[in-house]
Amino acid sequence: MAKKDLTKIDLELEEAKKKVASLENERKLAEENIQKQIGKIYVQIQLKKDKSQTYEKILDNLKTELTLIREEEKAQREAAKKERENVEQ
Numbered sequence: 411m412a413k414k415d416l417t418k419i420d421l422e423l424e425e426a427k428k429k430v431a432s433l434e435n436e437r438k439l440a441e442e443n444i445q446k447q448i449g450k451i452y453v454q455i456q457l458k459k460d461k462s463q464t465y466e467k468i469l470d471n472l473k474t475e476l477t478l479i480r481e482e483e484k485a486q487r488e489a490a491k492k493e494r495e496n497v498e499q
Contacts, residue, residue, distance in 0.1 A: 452468075453465065453468055456468045
């Protein structure tokens with residue numbers, strides 16, 4: 411009798427896992443959609459600010475800005491690591 415209960419539970423668990431996977435995929439698609447919308451609006455704003463800009467220039471500017479932010483974050487992590495090492499000594 412307990413085996414039937416376990417089998418039923420296992421089936422319900424598998425169904426729940428499928429539902430979770432489906433919801434995770436749906437969320438991923440929704441995130442991608444909102445990112446596309448944000449990108450479109452950002453480009454529109456940049457073009458309104460400066461009509462001489464091109465899509466390529468806007469993309470290059472964004473890549474440069476992202477690179478600078480990543481480098482800054484990396485420097486902050488390294489500084490924090492050195493500070494921890496100095497405290498430990």
